[in-house]
Each structure stands twice: as structure tokens, then as C-alpha cells.
Amino acid sequence: MELQPLNTQGEGSSPYFPLVSSSSLSSIIFFSWAKQIFSIGKKNKLTPEDVYPLPDEHSSQNETLTSYLSRYSLYKSLLFSNIKLISKAIMLGNLVSLFDFSSPLFIQFLLSYLQTQEKFLSIGILLAISFTIVTLTTQVLKGQFLWTNQLVEIKIKSSLSNAIFCKVLKVARIPEGTGVNILQVDVKKVCDGFKDLSLFISTPLQAGLSMYLIYYQVGNAVYAALATLTICLSLNTVITRAVGKFSGRIMSVRDRRVEATTQMLASIKMIKAYVWEKFFKKKIEDARVRELSLLRKLQILQGTTYFFFWIVPSITAAAVFMYYTLVMEKSLDPGTAFVTLSTLLILQDSLQEIPWLVSEVMMCIVSCRRMQGLIDLPDLEGLPSSDTVDLKECTLAYGDKSVLNRISLKVNKGEFIAVVGTVGSGKSSLLNGIMGELKVKEGVIKVTDSIAYAPSLDSWLQNDSLRNNILFGKPYNEAWYLKVVDACCLIQDINSLPNKDLTEIGERGINLSGGQKARICLARAVYADKDIYLLDDPLSSVDTFVATHIMNKCFLNVLSQKTRILVTHRLNILNKVDRVIVLQNGSIIENSSPDSLQITQDIEDHKSSEIEEMHSTHTKLIEDEDKESGKVNIKILKDYFGYSGGYLMISIAFLAMGLWAATRMIADIILKEWSTDPDGTETYLLLYILFRVGGTIFAFIRAVLTMAVVGNRASRFIHNQMIKSFIRAPVNLFYDVTPLGRILNRLNKDLNSIDELVPRATASIIAQIWQVLSMVFLALIYFPILIMILPFWVYYSLQIKDLYLGAARELTRLEAISNSPILNNFEETLSGAKIIRTFRQTQNFHIKNCRLIDINSRLLYSMSACRCWLVVNLGLLSSGVLCFMFALIVVFRNNISLGAVGLSLAYVVPLPINIYYLVIDWANLENQLISVERAKVYMGITSENPHKQATDKNLGNWPQFPSIEFKNVQMKYRSNTPIILKGVNFSIEAGKRVGLVGRTGSGKSSIYLCLLRLVEISSGSILIDGVNIAMIGLNKLRSAITLVPQDPLVFSGDLKDNLDPCQLKSNGEVENALKEVNLTRFSIDYEIKGDGSNISAGERQLISLGRAMLTHTKIILFDEATAGIDQNTDHQIQELIKNKFQGCTILTIAHRLGTVMESDQIIVMQDGKVSEAGNPKVLLSKDSIFKSLKDNFN
Incomplete structure (x- = not known):
């Protein structure tokens, strides 16, 4: 035997990147250290080796979380183990909230300054310089706040993923679908919840400060705002509870869908052989329909929540101004009106964040409970030690x-x-x-x-x-x-x-x-x-x-x-x-x-079967995962809208948001006129309420259409097309070279993004586009001098955006790909946990898992650094423009209307953050569309040959006489693999019993694969009842043949479903089949677990034989069907086969030669060829290979 030398060469080393701790203060503040990855991305396509190193404290091997889990609940453990980072994030979040109020305060200072008689230039310059310093500081703080939040997410994701992996190695068994869902979906939701915990604390604080500043401006009129907020928030509390309820139900239904999908994909060869594609497709799609139905209700609830928080500032503004002018009988002036309006815009931003923050926290709690259920499972107890x-x-x-x-x-x-x-x-x-x-x-x-x-x-x-x-x-x-x-x-x-x-x-x-x-x-x-x-x-x-x-x-x-x-x-x-x-x-x-020994039984010969060896001309069998590069093709976005049923709904949503922006602008122009014309209070108030409050209905329409209609339709179409594509994919050309984890990654993480994140990103980008356009438009109307710097502003904003997106796209794709090995390893470990524990290999698998998680964390770390660089640089650019405008107001202080200044600043001050959100939302939409791009790849898998042919209807009850003939058949698994069957020729008369024997790897099971066309032959022909099977639809062909395999398929459900999933037989017929295969101790409603762990291997084989009893086909293929059965039962089964399958053509692969000794014909396979064939008695009477096999056994 020739042995290949071990590959001792290590992995390629990464280029050196300085850690944050070794960077200069200015580099840390402005994230200059993150720019290196942009330079590499511009020259070459980014690879995992190009990203920044991961600090030790964020490594998955950090055992801090594990030590807390032994004492506290999961939620508390996550909180305590990350308390420093979370506390820092909360502190920075509160500072950002405080600094955000500098804008309305400076608007008030500026308007007060413009109302003075002297308007000293020195005071104006001091205001402009102070405003510049505070604005730039705000942008820097926002960058550091975002960076700290991202570190919280990275650390929690790595430590939580590692903790779940370790737990899987300690418990007896968990359902595969639940385990995969927890790792891919629940971990993400918990990370999101903890990442946004600081916002959850700082946002109400910001809302409270907004109310205080409004009180400072309008006095007791603030109570109108408080009353309005109390009513609206009370109504929203009811909706929030419903959101949490639906989130839990969705996760439960999603578990069942993932479990059914995993079962189908893991057993796809047998499902094709049994022609069960429709059954599993319906089972998965039914679960998907329930999931999407709940998701649609959740999205409508979320849309209603968004509506509340869009309408709250409008109602609040209307209530405040109405109380201020009608009840307090005061006149609005530009200072009061626009400082209040600017503060209300901050309040709107705060309230806008609350719905998804509440949603994130509720889903985080639901996911924590699900994971707590896993963590609370009892560990396997160690056994007392002994020498034997x-x-x-x-x-x-x-x-x-x-x-x-x-x-x-x-x-x-x-x-x-x-x-x-x-x-x-x-x-x-x-x-x-x-x-x-x-x-x-x-x-x-x-x-x-x-x-x-x-x-x-x-x-x-x-x-x-x-x-x-x-x-x-x-x-x-x-x-x-x-x-x-x-x-x-x-x-x-x-x-x-x-x-x-x-x-x-x-x-x-x-x-x-x-x-x-x-x-x-x-x-x-x-x-x-x-x-x-x-x-x-x-x-x-x-x-x-x-x-x-x-x-x-x-x-x-x-x-x-x-x-x-x-x-x-x-x-x-x-x-x-x-x-x-x-x-x-x-x-x-x-x-x-x-x-x-007091047992007397006949000596048995041998057993086993094989699913034929699939040779490869390369060491590498599994193909690398495809990764697109460059910009996400705009066609992906068009396709996404096309999947939702066309462009009508998204066009209505876009137009609705445009109408919202228009009504908001009109309302604020009305407010400007009102602040300088106190005589028309009632008219202005009525118009203001009409446009402000009425316009929010359009925002609600946009939210519901993009999420509950467009998103839901597209998700349903994409999922169903992927499932259809997977069902029709050829076994040898797709499943043999594609890891299950990679497929599940598309059907879990990517599909979850398509379900929830793509619709949310679409809704957000539509809102942000109209926000920015309306702000720029109104500012230019009242401050046209801005046109001087607008081209430069737009140009440099686009430069920053393009530099960021170039790296962000590649990093997002790499991060998505890096999840597949984690899922592959998890799924592999889940199925082999017993062996891993027995061989004391848990530490090695733990190290491998940590390495894979850390690769993913490095990519997230680099993505976060790039995003923070974007925040700071876009913020600095926009702040520079804002300061320039502030300076121009000071320069032209004697020729500017107070109302125009107030309205312009109220719109321009939020521009930096809105432009940032526009770029981020666009980048986020592109990143989420990568999930659509990845799903689309699997929507177009090359299908196996047609399941139905036009000529099938002419065959009637084919085959009438189930003869089988192989004519010079050659077969290989793929174009780059060796030939497995090398010119096979034999014929079998109808109704004969034939034994296929030969050494392991001789080509026996390949005969079955060719008969079922699970692999298409390269040349030659196969005839059944004189008809070339290549001309028959796959469903017709496979429905005419029954396979009883060595590795039987069982799936979650009752025993009747496992025996007759298509519900073609009565209960009596199913019960009779159970009796015939000696499984009477089970009732037909006995519930089988998804992995069949509550029945023995032999019982699984008997269930498979029971299916054959119910099919009544004329060709039966036994592939070591009695391999896991004792001798007495085997003898009973052989008698049963002889009596129940009279008139059928039976092919039996057997290593127990006693199983095939009564066959009419023996075919001996050797090296992919028929070495001899004939009656077993004749072959035993001469010096034959078959005789040598029997003599060798004896």
C-alpha cells in the first residue's frame, strides 16, 4: 500500500495589522487604523487572511461566560460577563444623547443672537466656533459608541456559540432542527438584544430630556405632550406584548420547518427512490405557510408600532402648539417654534428607535428562554471508575x-x-x-x-x-x-x-x-x-x-x-x-x-450492503462555496421585487413615503408662517394638524407594504423555489459535493435575513431617501447659498460611501461564507457527539470550533471597524458643512429672516445623522441582498432529468412483465471521476429472484443507483419490460420499483406516516403490514423521534420492509434489508418475501450467502463488471467465484 505523506505545512500567515491598543490616540478617535483594509480591498479581492487580528479578550476560548453559567441564568451570565463593555456602551450612549441636544440649544442661541440689535460679530464667531467643537465631538462620541456596541455583539456571539457547542457535547441528544436554529437564529437575536441594550436605556433618557427642553420652551404646554405620549405608549404596550408572543410562536414553527428540511436533505437519496418529494415538499411548505402567516401578523404589528411612533411626534407637536396658543393664549415666535420643532425631531428619532428596540429586546428574551432550555438540560453523568x-x-x-x-x-x-x-x-x-x-x-x-x-x-x-x-x-x-x-x-x-x-x-x-x-x-x-x-x-x-x-x-x-x-x-x-x-x-x-449455550439456530452467513463508493480524481471531494465579488448587482434588487409579484406594491410604498415627506414639509412651512403671523392661529393650527398627523398614514402604508406584503411574498417565493430546486437537484452532481451545513446556512441564516432584515432594510432606505431629499430641498429653498457647497458635499460623501462599500460588501460575503463551516462542524458534532465523548475527543472538537468561531469574529471585527470609520468620517464631513452654514448665517446676519433661519437649521442640523443613516441603510440593504444573491444561486441548481415525460401515459400499468436487461452499461458519478460500471451486461426474466454478490466496492449498489436513475449511465442502455428506462419520467420509473435499503429512512411523525406518508393505505392495511414484519408491539400512532433514536436499528429495517409490503410494485430491490435482524427473524422475513412477492422480480444484495442461496440466479460482480452469472446450484457445482466465496465463509 502506498501512503501519502502528511501535510505539515501550516496555514498562510496574515499580514500585520496593528492592534487598536498600539495605535495613536488620534487613530483610535478617528478610526484611522481601520483604513488599511480599504487599501487592500481596492487592490485585491479580500480574503479572510486580510482582516484585522482579534484581541484575546474577544476570542471564543475566553471562558468567562461558562464560569457565570454555573451560578446564574443565561441572561444574567451574559450581562455579568460583559458588564464592562455594556457599562461603557451605556455611558457613551448617554453622552451622545446629551450632546444631541446641543443642536436645538445652539439654534436657540443663534436665533436669540439674531434678534439682538447689535449682533456683534465676535459673539457670532464664538457661537460658530463653539458649535463646531460640540458638533465634531458629538460625531467622535457616536463613533466610539457604535464601536463599543459592536464589540459587545462580537464577544457575546463568540462566547454564546461556544457555550452552546460545549453543551451539545454534554447532553444525550437534542433535536437537530432545534440545535441548528438556536445556533443560527437565536444567537443572532440575543446578540442584537444585548448590543442595543445601551440604546434601550439611553433612548428613553433622550426622550425625557426632549420633554424637559420642550417644557423650557413652552412651559405648561408640555403637559399636552405628556398626555399624548401616555395614551400612545399605553396603546403601544399592548402591541409590544403581542410582538413578543408572536416572536415565540414563530421560533417554534421555524424549528419544525428546519427539522423537516434537515431530514429531507440528509435523506434525499432515499426520498427520491421512494418518490416522496411531494410529501416532504408539502410538509416543509405547510410549516413555511404557518411561519409566514405568523410573520405577516408580526410585521403588521411592527408596522402599527412604527405608525404610533411616527404619529406621536406629530400629535405631540400639534397638541403643544394648540395648548400654547389657544389655552395659554401666547403667540408663537420663530425661536419657540423651531427650537421646539428641532427638539421634537430629536424626540421623533428617539421614539422611532423604540419600536425596533422593544422588538429586539422581546425577541432576545424569547431566544434566551429557548437557549436556557438547552443549557438546563441535564449533563450526562460520569460513571464510577473501574479496571474493566x-x-x-x-x-x-x-x-x-x-x-x-x-x-x-x-x-x-x-x-x-x-x-x-x-x-x-x-x-x-x-x-x-x-x-x-x-x-x-x-x-x-x-x-x-x-x-x-x-x-x-x-x-x-x-x-x-x-x-x-x-x-x-x-x-x-x-x-x-x-x-x-x-x-x-x-x-x-x-x-x-x-x-x-x-x-x-x-x-x-x-x-x-x-x-x-x-x-x-x-x-x-x-x-x-x-x-x-x-x-x-x-x-x-x-x-x-x-x-x-x-x-x-x-x-x-x-x-x-x-x-x-x-x-x-x-x-x-x-x-x-x-x-x-x-x-x-x-x-x-x-x-x-x-x-x-442453550440456543439452536442455523449458522448465518453474512450481511451488509453498500451505497457504492464514489471515487474522486482529487483529494478534495466537497466543492468550495462560491463567493461573488464587487457590487451587489442591481438586478438582485429587481429580482427581489419581482419575487414579490412585481413593482406595483413597492412603487406604492415609495410614493406613500414621498407623500409623507411632502406633507411634513408643508406642515413645517405652515409653522414658519404661523410663527411670524400670530393673527391666523386657528387656520394655521388646523392646517398644521391636517398635514402633520394625516401625513403619518402614508408612513404606515409604507411600513406595511414593504414588510407584510412585498417582503412576505418575496420570502415565500424564494423559499419555495429553493426547496423545489433542492428536490430536483441530482444526487451525484449536487448533494455529493455540497455539505449539508452549507445548504442549511442558506435555509436558515440567509432565509432569516430575507424574512426579516431585507424588508426592514427596504422600508428604512425608502424612508431615509425621502428624509434627506426633503431636508436638502427645504434648506435650499430658504438658504439657497448652500448650493455653493452642495456639489462638494455630495462628491466627498459619495467617495466615502464607495470606499466603505467596496470593503463592506466583500467582508459581508466572507462573513456569510465563514458561517457555513461553523454550521457544518456543529451539525457534524451533533450527529457524532456520542463517539466524540467516548473517544475523549471533546477538547479537540472544542478547539476546532473555537478556531472557526474566531475566523468569523475577525471578519465581524473588521466590518465593525469599517462601519465606525464611516460614521466618524461622514459625520465630520456633514458637520463641516453644517458649521459652514452656521458661519454664513453669522456673516449675513443682517439680511436673513428669522423664520427662514429657524426652519433651515431645524432641517439641516439632523442632516449629518440622516446622511449617515442613508449610507448605512444603503450598505445594509446591499449586505442583506447578499442573502438574496446567495439564495438565488440555489434557486437555479441544474435539475435531474424530467420527473414526467409525455410518453408516460402510453405505458399504462407498466411494467406488465418486469424483466430487466443491462446492455453494455457504463457509469461514472461525475465527469472527473473514474468509471464505476465497466460494460455491464446481464438479463433477468420477469418474476425471477436474483442475488447480487461480490466484494465491497465491486459495483453491486451502483446497479441499483442506475436502475433508479439516481445516477445516469454514461453509455449503454437499461431495459425494463422491453422499455428503455432513459425514455421514462423519473416518477413513473421510481414508482415501479421498491428499494429496501440497509440504512433505512425514518422521520419524525407517527408510525403510520413513516410506513405510508402519502396516505394511500387504510389503517387496517398498515396494521397488517406491521404484523407481517413482526412489529405488533407498536401501534400505528406510535410517535417516532426525528432521528429514530427511540427505536432500534433492526426495528428501523423492519419498518422499511413494511413499506415494501404496502407498495405492491413488481420490482423489489433488497440492499441488505435484513442486515440488522437476528437469524430467526431473518428466516421469517425470507419466507414472507417468498410468499408476499410472488410474481415480482427481486434483486437482493447480500453478504449473508444463505439469504440468496434459494435465488433463481446469481450475479457475481467484480471490479465493476459481471464476472459470472447463473443458477446458484450450477455455480456451486464447478470451480466458480461464487463457490470460492461460499467455501471461504465455511
């Missing part, structure tokens, strides 16, 4: 359900024990109990912690090279490694791979046969060199030659000094073990030496 295995009167349970009753068993050091029993007797549960995976309800288990475990039917492998799967974190020892792979009969398999043992074996071992996966799992266990070996039927998945080799070279040689507990259905090997344990109904009924 000792169980005393043990009752063991999965949850509350007992599976083993009062078991007593002591295994001596170095003893070789076999465990046998019928299906569901508790064999695998015994091994799980010894590993500490079951709850000990009674008794005591003592065991050493030096345990290795080798599963068969539930083989778990990593998406890594074959060698690394065997090493499993242990150092490479070539001599020991070669001895192990030889003992596990892997040398021939390794030499057949293009890159030997460095060939990537794919996610879940997808490019390996069942036998190869079982032997790699065995090699992993043997290489670990432990004291105790728990072997869960590893011989069931290999042929007779390999089984003999493993028994002699591995179990009886390499492991001869080890303690071995072997679960098996092979009674012929029992004479080679020291002791046999017989289990029945969860109890030990016999414990004796093989010679005195």
Missing part, C-alpha cells in the same frame, strides 16, 4: 423509558464477549449504557474511561481525509497505522482511491460503501488503542472474506489482549469468543460459554 466493565442490577433508560431491566454483568480484563438477541432486545442499548449514554435509574455501572466504540449501521465519519478519520486526533504512527488498516482489511480499498488514504471521503462518508464506512469506524477504534472495545455489529456490513480477515487479524490478533464486547447476529463465530450474552426484552436470559 461491571454492571450490578442496572436499569437503564432513554429519558424516562426503560430499555434494560436489572442487568448484571461483569467482564474480565482481556475477555472476548459476544452479545446476541432478537431485534429490539437491547443489544446496542447495553453498549450505550457502558459508554454512559443512558440514564442509570437503578444499580451501578463501573467502567474504565479507556473505551473505543465501533458502530456499523450508524457509522459516523467526518468530512475529512480517510487517514484523519482513522487518526481521529491521535498523532500519526506509521507502523501502528499500517498494522491497523491491514487488520481492518482496508489496504485494497485505500489503494483503489486516487489519492490513497488522503482522499477526502465526503460528508457523512457519502462517497463510501456501507462496508467501507464500517471498517473505517473499526480502524478508528483500533488505532485509538484503548482498553475496552465496544463493537456494535461491525461484521454485518462486510462480505465473507473480509469478515474472516477482520475476525482473525483484528479481533483475535491485534486486539487479543483487549477487552472486547461484540454485538452480532453471526452465530457461526460464537465458537471463537469466551462468553455469550443472550438478551431478550431488555433482560439477560443467558450468560455462558459458547459450548453450553
Whole structure:
């Protein structure tokens, strides 16, 4: 065997970036240190190595959160572990709130100055200089405030993700959909909630200060504002509670949708074979309809909340001015009017933030509760230590359900024990109990912690090279490694791979046969060199030659000094073990030496099957994730609106917001005229109320249309198209090269962005465009001299925006891509947690997870730095323009109307923050549209061949005579892979029973894949009943064939749904099928968990056989269907097949030669070709390969 050298070259080093702590004070204040990434981004496409290093305190390996979780709830732990950053953010937030009030105060000072007779220039200059200093300070504080908030998010995300990962390794099992949803959605919502905690505190403070300043201007008229606010806020409290309620319900429904989607994607090959695409599509889409229905109601509620906080300042202004002029009988002057108006604009900004802040906090609380539920799950308890295995009167349970009753068993050091029993007797549960995976309800288990475990039917492998799967974190020892792979009969398999043992074996071992996966799992266990070996039927998945080799070279040689507990259905090997344990109904009924064993059964031959090896010409099987670069194509935005049903609704929303801006401008012009004409109070007041309050209805229309209509429709279309695309995607060309985590990333994180963030970003950008346009327009009307600097302002604003967006787009794409490995690793760990714990590899997986999280955190860190640079620089530019305008007012102080100055400043002062929000909202929309861009890639996956053909209707009840003929068939999995079937020729008469035998990897399962057209053949033809199957629609073809696999598919739902998901059979027929396959202990409404953990491997196989009983097709493919079944049950099943499937053409892959000895024909496969075929008796009467296989077994 040729072994490839280990790759010892480290990862590429990153360019040096100075940490913030080593930067100068001015660089820290103005974020100059962040500019380096813009320079790199302009020259080259950014890569993860180009981003800034992550300070140690933000690393995921920081264990501060974990230490608090042992004493406090999750919410308190997150608060206490980040108290310094959160406190700093709150302090900066309050300072920003205080400095924001400098604007109305300076407007008042300026108007007072302009009302004086002298208007001394020196005083005006002093005002202008003071205003400049305060404005620039405000922008710097805002940058530092945003930076601190972003650090809170980064730290919480990394520590929380790590804590969840660690918890998954400590609990027995959590539903896969729930785990993925918590990691991808709930963590984000908690981060958002804590990031905005400072705003949640400072915003009410800002609102309170606004009220005080209004009181300072209008005296008791402020009580009108208080009364208005109290009524509106009380009404909004009811809506806020409903928001929290709907958020929790949405997350619950989303869990079910994610679970169903994960089940479908993980078992897509079997779903296609069973023609269950419509069932799973409906199941997922039904959950999606419920999710979107709740989301639409939530978005309408959010729109109503926005409406309240748009209308509150308008009603408040109207109430204040009405009370001031009519009740207090005072005249409005420009100073009072526009200082109050400017303050009300600050109040509006504060109140505008409250709805989404409340929404964020409510969703944060909901997500915290969900995660608290996970964190509160009991950890698996460690078992008392012992030199060997000792169980005393043990009752063991999965949850509350007992599976083993009062078991007593002591295994001596170095003893070789076999465990046998019928299906569901508790064999695998015994091994799980010894590993500490079951709850000990009674008794005591003592065991050493030096345990290795080798599963068969539930083989778990990593998406890594074959060698690394065997090493499993242990150092490479070539001599020991070669001895192990030889003992596990892997040398021939390794030499057949293009890159030997460095060939990537794919996610879940997808490019390996069942036998190869079982032997790699065995090699992993043997290489670990432990004291105790728990072997869960590893011989069931290999042929007779390999089984003999493993028994002699591995179990009886390499492991001869080890303690071995072997679960098996092979009674012929029992004479080679020291002791046999017989289990029945969860109890030990016999414990004796093989010679005195009181069971009589026929010697069984062998079992297993394979999902054919998918060779690759490259070490790398899984394709890299695509990453777009450059600007987000405007076509993506057009497509998004197109997905919502066209441009009508978004056009109405845009126009509605334009009408809001127009009515607001008219109302403020009315206020200007009113402040200089006290005689028309009633008329002005009526018009002001009409335009101010009436205009907010347009803002409500915009919010509901963009979120509850446009967003909801687009989300539904995108999700359904992706699901349709996934269902139609070819197995070999898409699923074999695309990790499940990458797909789930699109269906979770990206879809969540499309559901919630893209509509919100769309609504926000529409509002911000009209805000800025109205402000500039009105300022130019009353202060046309601004036209002098407007071109320069716009030019430099665009320069800053383009510089920022160039880096922000790439960083956003990289951050989205960096989430996929985290999710892949999480999903892989979730499914293999038991093995990881048993092999004591939790620390290695923890380190890997921390490395992946830190890569993501580095990208978030760089994105945050870029955003803060944008805040400060845009703020400084806009503040400079504002100060220039302030200076011009001082220069032209004798020729300017007070009303014009007041109105212009009321509109221009908020311009810096509104221009910043415009750029940020545009960048945010672009960033969120990346999720649409990524989803669109998966909406257009190349489909497999048509599911329906026009000629299908002419076939009637095809096949009438289910003969099968292969004519010179060649097949390869992809264009860059070797040929697997090399000119296969054979014919099978209708109604015959045929056995397919041959070594693992010889091409047996590839025959099945070709018959079902799960992989299309490269050349030749396959005929069924004389019809070329290439001309038949896939649904018609697959509906005519029933596959009973070795790795059966079960999904969450009752037993009837699992047997007859399309609801084609009556309850009586389903119950009869259960009776025929000996599953009468279960009722048809027995609820099966999503991963099938509450039924045994053998019971899952019997369920699969029960499905076949209900289909009544004329071609049946058995792929080691009885591999996990005991000998007596296997014999009963063979009789059942003989009686129930009379007249059917039956193909059986078997390593138990006894299973196929009564076949009409045997086909022996070798190296992708038919090496011989004929009647088994004829083949046994001469020197044939089939005879050698049987002799080798004997």
C-alpha cells in the first residue's frame, strides 16, 4: 500500500495589522487604523487572511461566560460577563444623547443672537466656533459608541456559540432542527438584544430630556405632550406584548420547518427512490405557510408600532402648539417654534428607535428562554471508575423509558464477549449504557474511561481525509497505522482511491460503501488503542472474506489482549469468543460459554450492503462555496421585487413615503408662517394638524407594504423555489459535493435575513431617501447659498460611501461564507457527539470550533471597524458643512429672516445623522441582498432529468412483465471521476429472484443507483419490460420499483406516516403490514423521534420492509434489508418475501450467502463488471467465484 505523506505545512500567515491598543490616540478617535483594509480591498479581492487580528479578550476560548453559567441564568451570565463593555456602551450612549441636544440649544442661541440689535460679530464667531467643537465631538462620541456596541455583539456571539457547542457535547441528544436554529437564529437575536441594550436605556433618557427642553420652551404646554405620549405608549404596550408572543410562536414553527428540511436533505437519496418529494415538499411548505402567516401578523404589528411612533411626534407637536396658543393664549415666535420643532425631531428619532428596540429586546428574551432550555438540560453523568466493565442490577433508560431491566454483568480484563438477541432486545442499548449514554435509574455501572466504540449501521465519519478519520486526533504512527488498516482489511480499498488514504471521503462518508464506512469506524477504534472495545455489529456490513480477515487479524490478533464486547447476529463465530450474552426484552436470559449455550439456530452467513463508493480524481471531494465579488448587482434588487409579484406594491410604498415627506414639509412651512403671523392661529393650527398627523398614514402604508406584503411574498417565493430546486437537484452532481451545513446556512441564516432584515432594510432606505431629499430641498429653498457647497458635499460623501462599500460588501460575503463551516462542524458534532465523548475527543472538537468561531469574529471585527470609520468620517464631513452654514448665517446676519433661519437649521442640523443613516441603510440593504444573491444561486441548481415525460401515459400499468436487461452499461458519478460500471451486461426474466454478490466496492449498489436513475449511465442502455428506462419520467420509473435499503429512512411523525406518508393505505392495511414484519408491539400512532433514536436499528429495517409490503410494485430491490435482524427473524422475513412477492422480480444484495442461496440466479460482480452469472446450484457445482466465496465463509 502506498501512503501519502502528511501535510505539515501550516496555514498562510496574515499580514500585520496593528492592534487598536498600539495605535495613536488620534487613530483610535478617528478610526484611522481601520483604513488599511480599504487599501487592500481596492487592490485585491479580500480574503479572510486580510482582516484585522482579534484581541484575546474577544476570542471564543475566553471562558468567562461558562464560569457565570454555573451560578446564574443565561441572561444574567451574559450581562455579568460583559458588564464592562455594556457599562461603557451605556455611558457613551448617554453622552451622545446629551450632546444631541446641543443642536436645538445652539439654534436657540443663534436665533436669540439674531434678534439682538447689535449682533456683534465676535459673539457670532464664538457661537460658530463653539458649535463646531460640540458638533465634531458629538460625531467622535457616536463613533466610539457604535464601536463599543459592536464589540459587545462580537464577544457575546463568540462566547454564546461556544457555550452552546460545549453543551451539545454534554447532553444525550437534542433535536437537530432545534440545535441548528438556536445556533443560527437565536444567537443572532440575543446578540442584537444585548448590543442595543445601551440604546434601550439611553433612548428613553433622550426622550425625557426632549420633554424637559420642550417644557423650557413652552412651559405648561408640555403637559399636552405628556398626555399624548401616555395614551400612545399605553396603546403601544399592548402591541409590544403581542410582538413578543408572536416572536415565540414563530421560533417554534421555524424549528419544525428546519427539522423537516434537515431530514429531507440528509435523506434525499432515499426520498427520491421512494418518490416522496411531494410529501416532504408539502410538509416543509405547510410549516413555511404557518411561519409566514405568523410573520405577516408580526410585521403588521411592527408596522402599527412604527405608525404610533411616527404619529406621536406629530400629535405631540400639534397638541403643544394648540395648548400654547389657544389655552395659554401666547403667540408663537420663530425661536419657540423651531427650537421646539428641532427638539421634537430629536424626540421623533428617539421614539422611532423604540419600536425596533422593544422588538429586539422581546425577541432576545424569547431566544434566551429557548437557549436556557438547552443549557438546563441535564449533563450526562460520569460513571464510577473501574479496571474493566461491571454492571450490578442496572436499569437503564432513554429519558424516562426503560430499555434494560436489572442487568448484571461483569467482564474480565482481556475477555472476548459476544452479545446476541432478537431485534429490539437491547443489544446496542447495553453498549450505550457502558459508554454512559443512558440514564442509570437503578444499580451501578463501573467502567474504565479507556473505551473505543465501533458502530456499523450508524457509522459516523467526518468530512475529512480517510487517514484523519482513522487518526481521529491521535498523532500519526506509521507502523501502528499500517498494522491497523491491514487488520481492518482496508489496504485494497485505500489503494483503489486516487489519492490513497488522503482522499477526502465526503460528508457523512457519502462517497463510501456501507462496508467501507464500517471498517473505517473499526480502524478508528483500533488505532485509538484503548482498553475496552465496544463493537456494535461491525461484521454485518462486510462480505465473507473480509469478515474472516477482520475476525482473525483484528479481533483475535491485534486486539487479543483487549477487552472486547461484540454485538452480532453471526452465530457461526460464537465458537471463537469466551462468553455469550443472550438478551431478550431488555433482560439477560443467558450468560455462558459458547459450548453450553442453550440456543439452536442455523449458522448465518453474512450481511451488509453498500451505497457504492464514489471515487474522486482529487483529494478534495466537497466543492468550495462560491463567493461573488464587487457590487451587489442591481438586478438582485429587481429580482427581489419581482419575487414579490412585481413593482406595483413597492412603487406604492415609495410614493406613500414621498407623500409623507411632502406633507411634513408643508406642515413645517405652515409653522414658519404661523410663527411670524400670530393673527391666523386657528387656520394655521388646523392646517398644521391636517398635514402633520394625516401625513403619518402614508408612513404606515409604507411600513406595511414593504414588510407584510412585498417582503412576505418575496420570502415565500424564494423559499419555495429553493426547496423545489433542492428536490430536483441530482444526487451525484449536487448533494455529493455540497455539505449539508452549507445548504442549511442558506435555509436558515440567509432565509432569516430575507424574512426579516431585507424588508426592514427596504422600508428604512425608502424612508431615509425621502428624509434627506426633503431636508436638502427645504434648506435650499430658504438658504439657497448652500448650493455653493452642495456639489462638494455630495462628491466627498459619495467617495466615502464607495470606499466603505467596496470593503463592506466583500467582508459581508466572507462573513456569510465563514458561517457555513461553523454550521457544518456543529451539525457534524451533533450527529457524532456520542463517539466524540467516548473517544475523549471533546477538547479537540472544542478547539476546532473555537478556531472557526474566531475566523468569523475577525471578519465581524473588521466590518465593525469599517462601519465606525464611516460614521466618524461622514459625520465630520456633514458637520463641516453644517458649521459652514452656521458661519454664513453669522456673516449675513443682517439680511436673513428669522423664520427662514429657524426652519433651515431645524432641517439641516439632523442632516449629518440622516446622511449617515442613508449610507448605512444603503450598505445594509446591499449586505442583506447578499442573502438574496446567495439564495438565488440555489434557486437555479441544474435539475435531474424530467420527473414526467409525455410518453408516460402510453405505458399504462407498466411494467406488465418486469424483466430487466443491462446492455453494455457504463457509469461514472461525475465527469472527473473514474468509471464505476465497466460494460455491464446481464438479463433477468420477469418474476425471477436474483442475488447480487461480490466484494465491497465491486459495483453491486451502483446497479441499483442506475436502475433508479439516481445516477445516469454514461453509455449503454437499461431495459425494463422491453422499455428503455432513459425514455421514462423519473416518477413513473421510481414508482415501479421498491428499494429496501440497509440504512433505512425514518422521520419524525407517527408510525403510520413513516410506513405510508402519502396516505394511500387504510389503517387496517398498515396494521397488517406491521404484523407481517413482526412489529405488533407498536401501534400505528406510535410517535417516532426525528432521528429514530427511540427505536432500534433492526426495528428501523423492519419498518422499511413494511413499506415494501404496502407498495405492491413488481420490482423489489433488497440492499441488505435484513442486515440488522437476528437469524430467526431473518428466516421469517425470507419466507414472507417468498410468499408476499410472488410474481415480482427481486434483486437482493447480500453478504449473508444463505439469504440468496434459494435465488433463481446469481450475479457475481467484480471490479465493476459481471464476472459470472447463473443458477446458484450450477455455480456451486464447478470451480466458480461464487463457490470460492461460499467455501471461504465455511
